[in-house]
Amino acid sequence: MLLIPCPWCGRRDESEFACGGEAHIARPADPDAVSDAEWADYLFMRTNPKGAHRERWVHVHGCGRWFNVARHTVTHDISAAYKVGEKPPGDAS
């Protein structure tokens, strides 16, 4: 039962949230410019890492905001929660 730190509301129970899967998957700016394979990559291919992961959550039964979470997929330790548009912590790029 995760306790998820919403950047606005603070720590709330998992049942108030929905998970939106892997974060930072950019929609191709010009879909026509990409090949079917690249489009498939955007649509379906996922990193699904064992370990450090960045994913999107939405506080559906709360402030309604989408935000990103850095979570370890084995221990479930959450090292950061950050707003859409913000750089993931520890990401220099």
Added chain:
Amino acid sequence: MREQSHRLAEGGRIDRATPLRFTFNGRRYGGFAGDTLASALLANGVSVVGRGVKYHRPRGIFSAGSEEPNAVVQLETGAHTLANARATRVELYDGLVATSVNCWPSAEYDFAAALGLLSPLLPAGFYYKTFKWPASLWMTYEAVIRRAAGLGRAPDGPDPDRYDKINVHCDVLVVGGGPAGLAAALAAGRTGARVILADEQNEMGGALLDGHDEIDGAPAQDWTAEAAARLDAMDEVRCLPRTTVFGYYHHNFLAALERVTDHLGPQDAGVLPRQRLWRIRARKVILATGAIERPPVFAGNDRPGIMLAHAARTYVNRYAARPGRRAVLFTNNDGAYRAALDLRAADVEVAAIVDTRPEPTGDLPAEAESADIELIAGHAVVATHGRKRLSAIEVMALGDGGGQVSGEARRIPCDLLAVSGGWNPTAHLFSQSGGRLRFDATGACLVPAVAAQATRPAGAGNGTFALDGCLAEGWAAGAAAAAEVGSRARGRAAKAPGATVTPEEPPGDYGVVPAPGHPEGGPKHFVDLQNDVTAADIALAAREGYGSVEHLKRYTTLGMGTDQGKTANVAGLAILARLGGTDVAGTGHTTFRPPYTPVTFGALAGRDVGALSDAARRTPMHHWHERAGARFEDVGQWKRPWYYRHPGEDMAGAVERECLAARNTLGIMDATTLGKIDIQGPDAAELLDRVYTNAWSKLEVGRCRYSLMLGEDGMVMDDGVTARLGRHHYLMTTTTGNAARVLAWLEEWLQTEWPELRVYVASVTEQWATITLCGPNARRLLAEFTGDVDLGTQAFPFMAWRAATVGGIAARLFRVSFTGELSFEINVPARYGLGLWTAFMNAGEKYGITPLGTEAMHVLRAEKGYIIVGQETDGTVTPADLGMDWIVSSKKDFIGRRSLGRTDTARPGRKQLVGLETEDAALVLPEGAHLVENPGQEPPVPTIGHVTSSYHSANLGRSIALALVKGGRGRMGEAVHVALEGGAARAVIRDPVFFDVQGSRLHG
């Protein structure tokens, strides 16, 4: 009712002033308040309480706690029955009825005991090796196996009790109310921290309730009472007796089961629930869960009368029940000597103490010797006797290293053998939390090593077995946990409670106790008493290659019973380790999983059952529909009128009547459940452009447009009409089932992908009641209610909307139609929905106004070839498949567009929406039926499509159907076969629009 033959004259924590009656296996007995069923049975001299699951050997009470493997009973009867109650944890109440499980005709005489003779044929996993021939008979064998397996019986009726659930947050959760837990709770509680102390027993005190310890110079039980009282007086401390913390999940979330009224029996508990599930979010957790004594594994160790030493001590001290008259103690450690001393003090003759250690030199052995108890050191029990109760044991000398026995066997008559092989810290919750255990070679046990969460083990649960250590560790843990959450005590510094303890020597070796003869041939050495797993089974598993602890468990079922191997697992691991020349550090252990003890399904379901199992969403007009005879259908959580049944009518009749009324005069429909989303902002049209397939910039204020919404995979996700309310203001409608999903979809794209768009969206579904008037008389009736808007076709054309006053209510009128009739959708604030509906019904009587259910609506729209998302679509259908290319803009990007160009998605010959006309006009095809080329073919018969919608159309006087058919649009006029039960029907592929192809009614 008999005398309580084994009841001590005095002592114990029972209330002799409150005698209780109970029945076990049909016989009546007496006990006292404060007894458990087990202690009361022992007090009455009952020895056989059940039978082993496999060999059906008689079994007696083995422990005094949650770890009980044997005394599993059926409690009560009928709907109140409990299938597998542990007698050691059932508090006695007046009138209790219990029976043994899994034996016939009784626990005393069980026919299946004959299976014991077959036992050589039933080693671990025997069923994998046989019953394969003939294959046809396996189901028969299986039925027999199934009847023989299983313990208790399920109730025969729905549960008469209620269950509760509550969430709670705390700074410090202390699990276990023994000395360590009480000290922890006191230390944390005095800081003002929010503390919860839970213990599965009926009172706090833990092991202190079973003995004669002293704390701070006073009897420990007085200290316990005082500690409990002090905790009760602290505002922020909550003590939960009868509450088992059974699961330790992620992020310090723990679940506990409180047995609120179980101890009162199946009487009317009034307003109280039977059990309450506590869902606890703790900042810090202290696990003071104590330890479980483990049995030595020796030949014939399963007979009634053989019991854990600490349990024997508990029965005499706490319950004043004598588990036997003449006892022998069999141990490898000092601690168990306390049992001998206490038994002796309770007038149980202690015939001898058999200690596997060659020279026990500790204070406790010395005390026993000075009490004139015979000490037989360096010996082991090698056999036991007695049929339904132990009558004697045999002991032999252990050779060097303890690997074998030698010399003469000495027979000692006794009816109680109290056994101890040392202690296992109750590390279940610690391990569940993700914490790592380490094997402690001295104690031969697994102890908490590395915590994974904010967890502190303390006391015996942490391998600290001496009382003074338990108190100190508990106190320190409580103080530290409180300090970590920023809670500090004000006032005088307080001191941890202290105790003086008799030191103990380290325990002796732990493993299988040898017996003479072939190790696999003689009497069985039971390891798991509940599942009848023996040391030989373990050896067999290892021999056959099932040597990892997980394979061992699954192959032998070791530790898979209702006790989850609390007394068996470590013994099993030790045996396996020895076979492999390693120790438990080498074998590892199986995974500890919730629940610590079994948890009632009802409690986990809580009050989410019956009428509260899920919200039933109803529109403001619902009760009117009910009174009008509506049958409802579930659409998501909504209840929608399906059809209105008049007296004497069947469904078909009702639907026909409704359909005809809508086409011929006037229908009225409750469309409140359609999703409505208010969209505002300068970029609103841009948003619509991006989420819908068609273009929005040119839509004028006052007009509406129909569209499709696709998933990014190009498949149709939703459809609906959106109206332009103002320059930057739109109202989107969605299907009932997708209302929440579409709103969430818009929010997601706006927040995550297009934050630059200046648009806000909000659900207004529930703000409005929506009434649809449709049919030739719709305009006429509506005109009676509104004066401020011209309803004429010129002024108010199809696909327009107007603000208007309807019946005095500020409303929005939409000229949209799902039935193909002249139709107005009237939105009024929900509070007026019922009033306006009723007014329409009254005023519309002269037109024969007829309420339409969803079924009639579906027929009417099918006549027009309109799709229903979720019926004509299934997540694999594109706009082109539906023949709706006309709605797909090629001039802009929108969600899902790119996917439409993929090779398979753009492939010709995909399944396409068409109409079907059966040759037999009376035949209504079943929805879901498949179209085939050649019905006579042997399976597999390839399908070329399926019927998505099919009805009898009263307006057309024949059946109609829609279907998705491979290459369908290219096959107009072709005949196809529809595979049906017992044959096939012929139908012709046609355009999906069956009625008013020109749309004159719609526009009229």
Added chain:
Amino acid sequence: MADAYLRQSPLAHLGLAARAAIPPEDIEGTEAGVVLCERPARHQIGLRGDARRPAFRAAVKGVLGFAPPAKATTAAGGTGLPRALWLGPDEWLVVTDDDDAATVADLSEALARQHAHVVDLSDARAVIGLAGAGARDVLMKGCTLDVHRRAFGPGRCTRTLLARAQVIVHQITQAPDYDLYVQRSFAEYLWAWLEDAGTEYGVRVTA
């Protein structure tokens, strides 16, 4: 405006008014640890906008007398009306008295030249009052929020899940005393749930 007889509050059909009229001494079981009521006459307005923009704050303040609260999970306006409940960083629920139906027009007007969202939601949600000594425990039976007085007090509000319904919880006073806002079609379910969860403490219905 429509005739009053046409109006139906979300829970009108439950006959709560009649139950509220029963004198407490006639109700079985003496103590009522949980007091429930429907608050039928609340004007509710959905408001969205950028709270960082002074113009937005000023416009709202001009109508309500106070700016929308910028602090997460708090309400502005005290125990009286109007109030503005923070729902999200750009979202509030403005609550006024039902007679004060002008507010929606006033807010729309005041924000007409800005990018903001004003929508009348008076009928979209029912408002249930929950008070009494057992109120907090009843909430905890269906809600994972920490409503302990150290964690949640008067003036705090948030959207959350209560049983199987999304609600807005607003604590009004220390008593504690809560307003629960729930979607209209979930109101009957939630009411039944509250009564069931409150059984243990005794439930009284008030006007």
Added chain:
Amino acid sequence: MAKGAYSIFSLVRNALRYHEGWPRAWRSPEPQPAYDVIIVGGGGHGLATAYYLAKEHGVSNVAVLEKGWLGGGNTGRNTTIIRSNYLWDESAAIYDKSLRLYEGLSRELNFNLMVSQRGVINLAHNLHDMRELARRVAAIKLNGIDSEILAPADIKAMVPILNVSPEARYPVLGASLQRRGGTARHDAVAWGLARAADARGVDIIQNCEVTGISREGGKVTGVETTRGSIKAPKVGVVVAGHASVLAAMAGLRLPIDSYPLQALVSEPLKPVIDSVVMSGAVHVYVSQSDKGELVMGASIDNYNSYAQRGSPHVIENMLGATVELFPIFSRLSMMRQWGGIVDVCPDASPIVSKTPVDGLYFNCGWGTGGFKATPGSGFAFAHTIAEDRPHPLNAPFSLERFTTGALIDEHGAAAVGH
């Protein structure tokens, strides 16, 4: 009969010798430096692949590398339901092949897998469910697979303890039944296949984790493991929840997310339910094992996880629905709960496919429902590896379908409209 063969006679014979004569069910060999084929993952699918490689294709110089204990993945933690009543022809073909293999497998493997064709009942709770069910049953029948529709009264007759009251919040309006569906003993499937594969020369190497996939010029050359490098020109990866982890070792990404899927057992009971009952709408599936426990599964926890456990509210919700369906279960108790890591594809269908890397094959994406496919999947995958091209059974389940859009959507209808 071969030495070590299992039968009632060998049981009697061994009983006389205190069961000391039983041989190991499978060897525990040291890894060789090279094999013809390496199978990564010692779950049911991996073992079946090895078994059929040896049996059908004569390729027995095969190693199955398992990081833990064989059968310890989802094979060892699933709710054991086997059936083949799938909607699309492609699915029906592979699942029914599997069910037919199961029907003869106990004897073929000389290991009782306790295949119990007690019937699988899928409940429908609303008109939309009913429509879907009719479509499904009709499709299944055309594929020659047994399937029938039950009315509430028929269901009640088969499962008397089911609540079919029309007053229930989600009333039972009907059901489909596949009589050939049922359960099989999960552990036995792994063990039986392991024993048979071992007997045909396959090396089953436990406690050997693959940590890298070696490639040269776009071709596989072997694997790196915790027990050293092992060479092979062909590597088949069958690691279920860990598919993405292995894919990453080969520089690939897959259309897969790994989620926790939870299950639980009740305390053992005398028989109360003879068939398997499933309800997709309320996310419940229940059967009773031969040992007497009720075995139940929930829906997935919807976040990526490799933790083999999930959140308790998923179980609470599932039990709420279960108690609604089976009111007499309310007083029974949960004895143990656990989770697995399921590999979920966007279309809820598997990937049994070649990959862009020569000699590297993936079999994954079976998600919440691949136990029933164990033999069929192994059969088809063995063919794919041996022949370096897919068997017709698994050709539709290629990786390319995510590019072309030819998904095989087994979610059932996506939405309820109007």
